[in-house]
Amino acid sequence: MPEGDTVWQATRRLHEALAGHVLTRSDLRVPKYALSDLTGRTVLDVTPRGKHLLIRVEGGLTLHSHLRMDGSWRIYAPGERWRGGPDHQIRVILGTEERTAVGYRLPVLELLHTADEDRAVGHLGPDLLGPDWNPGTALANIRRDPDRALGEALLDQRNLAGIGNVYKSELCFLLRVTPWLPVGRLPAEYAAHAMTLAKKLLDVNRERPQRVTTGRRDQNLFVYGRAGRPCLRCGTRIRVANQGDGSRERPTYWCPACQPGPAPSPARPTN
CATH class of the missing domain: 3.20.190.10 (MutM-like, N-terminal)
Incomplete structure (x- = not known):
């Protein structure tokens, strides 16, 4: 992707x-x-x-x-x-x-x-891989709407440019928060760390043919694309749900145990 x-x-x-x-x-x-x-x-x-x-x-x-x-x-x-x-x-x-x-x-x-x-x-926020990268500006952009879900704020290229569904899901897992957590409820130290971590993830992968966020040889990603499989950290089954206004498909992956907080309820089986 x-x-x-x-x-x-x-x-x-x-x-x-x-x-x-x-x-x-x-x-x-x-x-x-x-x-x-x-x-x-x-x-x-x-x-x-x-x-x-x-x-x-x-x-x-x-x-x-x-x-x-x-x-x-x-x-x-x-x-x-x-x-x-x-x-x-x-x-x-x-x-x-x-x-x-x-x-x-x-x-x-x-x-x-x-x-x-x-x-x-011209509408884009600071570019994570560009010479204009400024974590303070990116963080201020995200904080402008404290009620907005973190995952949506990270995907908004007007806030910071370069993150898509893969890095959104992986970044939220590493921060141990759900992508549906309102930005205003994200602890200040987590918010600042999010910008540093986002930059690091893209930096280390820009030279690689395949993305790796885990540092492991047997599994490249923590949660993205792993719905129904055990979490690499705790063993809980990874979940997936769409995030956003429904205008486009935004599959979002997370571990309900490692990432406590607001999230969609599991779909009920139909008879």
Whole structure:
């Protein structure tokens, strides 16, 4: 699932493949930009911003994309078979003489003036993997709504940029609180530690091909994706429930023993 570390890795691969090279192929498969042509322009850099990805090219243009749930960027060498998905899932192709970058299933793809990047990412809070990271600002953002559930506050990219469902669930487990705990009820020392811990989790995983939050070789994650399985700490069965307003699927995992506090009631069996 793409989160801040995934986007950071994708950005680095794209930067290494494209930055400093002239585009020899440009194909934006979005109706609004179907006639736009970046051929002949040099790619200046590729920069992550939370879960957003910015490809800047000469002439003051930026190609902005967002991976959301299952979008991806793939890099191919000349003659290499493209394996990222069927052709109808391709949203953009950017090619140089040495590499071709292909964006699959990108729900957000827009071409804008670099000077207008704030229109796309200016609403974001401090980036956990960016040079603007500021734990004090992120914490103040989260505390603005003390009645809001911690899990929802962590997912709100306006508060801090880079956390998704995986890190939300893992972070709340490590803090020993439920994702449904109102922010205002989170002890002050826990709140400050949450920002430090969130930064550490993404930092240690940005170079890894597979996320690890446990430090164990036999199990990478404490709770995420482990519904019905025993907690690695106490043995209680891990639970899962959706969190949020229901507008999108937000599976949230937690241990009811290690994380006491407000949580949805278990579903009753139907006859």
